Amino acid sequence: MAWKDSGSQWEAVSPRIVTARIECRPVRITIIAVYAPIDRSNGLKNDIETCDEFDKTLQATTDKTHKSDMIMLMGDFNARVGVEQTNTTGGTVGNHSIDKQNQNGRQLVDFCLFNSFIITNTFFPHKAVHQGTWSHSTTKQWHMLDYILVNRKFRSSVQDVRAHRGATGGIGTYHRLLRAKIRQHEYWEELSIDIENAVKVHDPTTAFQIIRRLRGNGQSINHIPVQDRNGLTLTNSKGQLSRWKEYFDEMLNVDTTINEQVLQQIPSPTVDDEELSRQDAVPTLDEVVKAIGQIKNKKLLEKTMYQRNS
Numbered sequence: 001m002a003w004k005d006s007g008s009q010w011e012a013v014s015p016r017i018v019t020a021r022i023e024c025r026p027v028r029i030t031i032i033a034v035y036a037p038i039d040r041s042n043g044l045k046n047d048i049e050t051c052d053e054f055d056k057t058l059q060a061t062t063d064k065t066h067k068s069d070m071i072m073l074m075g076d077f078n079a080r081v082g083v084e085q086t087n088t089t090g091g092t093v094g095n096h097s098i099d100k101q102n103q104n105g106r107q108l109v110d111f112c113l114f115n116s117f118i119i120t121n122t123f124f125p126h127k128a129v130h131q132g133t134w135s136h137s138t139t140k141q142w143h144m145l146d147y148i149l150v151n152r153k154f155r156s157s158v159q160d161v162r163a164h165r166g167a168t169g170g171i172g173t174y175h176r177l178l179r180a181k182i183r184q185h186e187y188w189e190e191l192s193i194d195i196e197n198a199v200k201v202h203d204p205t206t207a208f209q210i211i212r213r214l215r216g217n218g219q220s221i222n223h224i225p226v227q228d229r230n231g232l233t234l235t236n237s238k239g240q241l242s243r244w245k246e247y248f249d250e251m252l253n254v255d256t257t258i259n260e261q262v263l264q265q266i267p268s269p270t271v272d273d274e275e276l277s278r279q280d281a282v283p284t285l286d287e288v289v290k291a292i293g294q295i296k297n298k299k300l301l302e303k304t305m306y307q308r309n310s
Contacts, residue, residue: 013061016054021069030065034058034075041103055107059235062115070157070182073117073149076134076175079104080143081119091152094123098131098144108147110236117149120180121161130162135174148180156190157183 010020016036022029040051065071081093082101092112097119099105112119121131121144132142148161159181191210198207226240227233234240283291 014054014057017057017061019061019065021066028066028069030069030071032058032061032065032071032073034073034077036076036078036104038078039102039104051104051107055111055235056233059111059115059233070154071117071151072180074147074178074180076146077104077108078145079108079147080145081105081109081122081147091118093119096125096131097122098128107236110238112149113237114235114240116152118152118155120148120150120158121163121178123158124160124162126162129165133163133176133178137174146175146178148178159183 008020008022010018012018016034018033020031020033022031037050037054038047040048062071062073080099080102081097082099082105083097090113092109108119111117128142131144133144133146135142146163150158161178161180163176163178165176195207195210198204198210226243228239228243234243
């Protein structure tokens with residue numbers, strides 16, 4: 001009852017995905033808990049179809065979240081993002097990953113790039129015993145398969161992420177508990193400083209851009225979903241680039257027929273001598289002041305002109 005009274009809500013999206021939106025201040029938190037299927041690299045048709053269905057459902061679930069929330073995806077992704085991903089993922093993977101990447105790992109990184117998430121437990125240095133989250137039943141070797149993802153704009157709010165030995169008790173699991181330390185106010189304090197600095201230098205455009213981003217209005221063009229010919233959302237960066245190439249090839253490389261007679265019938269614009277003389281004349285001071293007054297950052301420019309004339 002207290003859960004509902006607070007405004008929080010949860011949903012069992014599928015047998016592998018559960019979401020919860022928690023009413024917090026100063027920002028709400030959306031948690032997406034997942035249990036991903038095994039790696040699809042074995043080539044088995046059923047496993048590939050299960051993975052593809054999971055990817056589509058996870059993307060659809062992410063699309064429905066409130067973009068102003070702190071969004072956290074956590075769980076067993078059955079993915080190894082790999083140390084070789086560190087320098088090629090635009091800050092999605094940190095410098096403290098382990099293992100060699102697998103196909104699920106590449107898919108997870110593509111998902112993060114598409115939705116602007118970071119894989120938090122790869123950003124913090126810890127002993128190997130606090131990095132591995134799953135133990136192979138045969139080799140007894142520890143691997144990083146469990147992750148906590150957060151939307152990139154809340155990167156500064158994540159203080160630490162590490163695995164804990166023995167925290168799962170006697171429940172018979174090969175996984176370790178993964179814990180994240182979050183400070184929500186860090187993000188808001190940084191943005192408040194950015195807004196204040198923008199106002200101080202008479203840059204209202206930047207200030208209002210930050211405010212609109214906080215309100216969650218609009219969507220960055222970098223994260224607009226790209227669909228294939230069949231209307232399916234492409235989450236793989238390579239597939240998106242291929243689709244954009246295909247789209248512009250079809251739009252720009254078309255057969256055209258030029259009718260010279262029609263071109264000759266188009267009248268050429270003429271400018272009389274009086275207009276030419278007006279355009280060539282040196283602008284007056286009043287015209288310059290009027291033009292400056294129409295610029296968005298006019299206060300800063302007027303202040304600069306005044307200082308130069310003083």
